[in-house]
């Protein structure tokens with residue numbers, strides 16, 4: 001389809017209905033119904049004809065087929081989307097029953113690297129595959145598909161030379177540079193399983209992940225750099241490897257060029273070795289169900305687990321969601337500014353875009369470096385069409401005002417995505433109005449490391465948006481809301497419970513690496529016959545899905561079940577409040593009381609009445625039952641390295657159980673200090 005510019009005035013319909021009145025907040029469903037203020041945006045009407053899924057009817061027809069005629073739906077898509085070396089004999093095997101034996105495209109043979117690189121190098125060798133922008137915006141590289149094939153082959157030959165074979169696991173602890181993508185694709189070419197560890201993890205975290213994954217070889221760089229700050233990757237790796245007896249080879253890439261320790265016999269310079277490698281490397285013929293990679297979840301709820309994904313099912317699912325959710329068309333420039341250390345990077349920087357022959361941006365820096373217009377500079381410079389980030393980044397940027405966005409030409413943007421947590425309507429509107437100039441589609445994508453790709457999401461051209469709702473299920477996804485106590489499905493609309501999925505989808509995780517029992521216990525056994533997400537969810541009157549937060553984030557105040565998210569949502573209605581995290585703590589009268597941790601905008605001056613204002617807003621928005629017991633205003637909140645608030649720690653702090661804080665390994669930069677300060681402040685308050 002040809003690429004057309006947007007024309008005409010944006011046709012947006014907004015329908016607002018008043019929030020439910022507070023007296024009626026006495027059941028779970030009503031409490032949750034207080035969450036969304038129904039506001040409907042019908043965005044891409046003006047350019048519908050260019051969207052893949054151009055109307056709600058089109059979506060519904062395809063969705064219906066994906067459920068009712070699932071085998072044929074997926075067979076057709078698998079045949080037309082992927083290049084098979086040998087066709088599969090059966091579309092799907094296994095089900096959600098608690099053996100976890102789900103499989104897709106049985107007996108099919110393919111190679112993921114062939115699908116992402118070779119076939120595009122054949123038909124469009126000069127097309128740009130990767131645009132790399134370094135931490136310093138002066139540093140950039142563009143890599144064509146032809147060049148990508150050349151480099152991935154060399155990389156694969158190097159790994160082979162170093163002893164890597166099919167099914168070996170390879171640890172990747174790298175900055176956001178092109179070599180990281182080559183490493184992943186080279187593993188895929190050889191049938192080795194990669195395990196990328198986010199390059200912000202400390203030595204003990206890295207060590208645990210390398211041991212758990214049975215890595216024998218690791219790939220790293222001398223140093224990383226982010227926001228001008230050096231991260232001594234090789235030093236951290238050295239520290240971790242002291243206790244990883246299995247690892248005998250450490251490949252090092254020179255990125256910053258500063259001196260590093262060297263262990264003769266174990267360490268090799270990647271860039272030097274690559275120079276001597278042949279740029280042709282035959283591919284391994286892999287089975288659909290061979291594992292492609294494992295990835296440890298961010299750990300906001302406990303010990304990280306190695307989520308393992310398949311080759312064909314995962315690739316197909318990321319390719320398809322990429323195409324439809326971002327409404328990808330040839331020529332588009334896609335910028336997902338996540339790190340490849342997270343699933344978002346795996347699926348929507350690497351596999352989804354490359355499997356579609358797209359141009360993908362690999363961005364090394366952070367949104368504030370050197371100033372809060374960095375993202376918008378990036379979009380303007382490369383004429384980005386789809387931009388994908390997290391709500392936490394949007395909120396951080398909002399604080400700095402609109403002037404950082406306004407002086408950039410963002411006319412190339414068409415679809416703006418978010419992922420990672422529910423987006424509060426204020427941030428959604430800012431993204432829509434200030435960044436998207438009220439003409440771009442916003443896709444609030446709900447999914448998990450475990451799901452491989454998007455599960456609930458708007459589709460440009462078809463699904464109207466409501467700020468804060470991930471809207472509708474993607475093709476082949478059958479969400480079910482269960483009553484958390486009885487485990488019974490809640491039928492119809494206006495229901496609230498736990499979110500599960502009834503039928504397997506191709507991108508579903510296949511196992512927890514080395515611990516299949518954990519897959520069964522965490523995801524399949526809690527509600528037999530369903531995949532359990534761990535997230536609470538409302539299906540509203542229009543059949544739209546709203547994630548209300550993790551199930552263990554529900555707080556029972558005097559017998560009323562409140563979602564922490566709804567109280568947080570009320571708090572951020574205060575004009576000075578930028579972020580809020582609400583947890584329960586033992587209360588002698590109410591059973592559980594509400595402890596609110598709040599951060600304020602930089603330009604807001606906290607005064608004697610601020611806490612009262614915050615408290616009043618919650619009373620007004622939800623009702624007196626939700627009156628916060630404590631409000632602690634703090635400069636920062638403890639977060640994982642992927643930017644998610646760790647409520648488990650806040651719960652301990654609120655309950656004064658500070659000698660048993662548990663696993664702190666996932667805390668981000670400076671997190672220990674944040675936690676320490678919060679403990680002191682909470683003590684003063686209580």
Ligand code: ATP
Pocket residue numbers: 297298299300301302303304305343418419420421422423444445446447448449450470533534535547549550644
């Ligand atoms: P861990 O599983 O180790 O605790 P994690 O759940 O944070 O870590 P991810 O797989 O990266 O690791 O995140 C998935 C979770 O993020 C979802 O279960 C959900 O709670 C939240 N989430 C992701 N996207 C959205 C979204 N668009 N809206 C609401 N919540 C979201």
Ligand code: MG
Pocket residue numbers: 297448
């Ligand atoms: Mg999770």
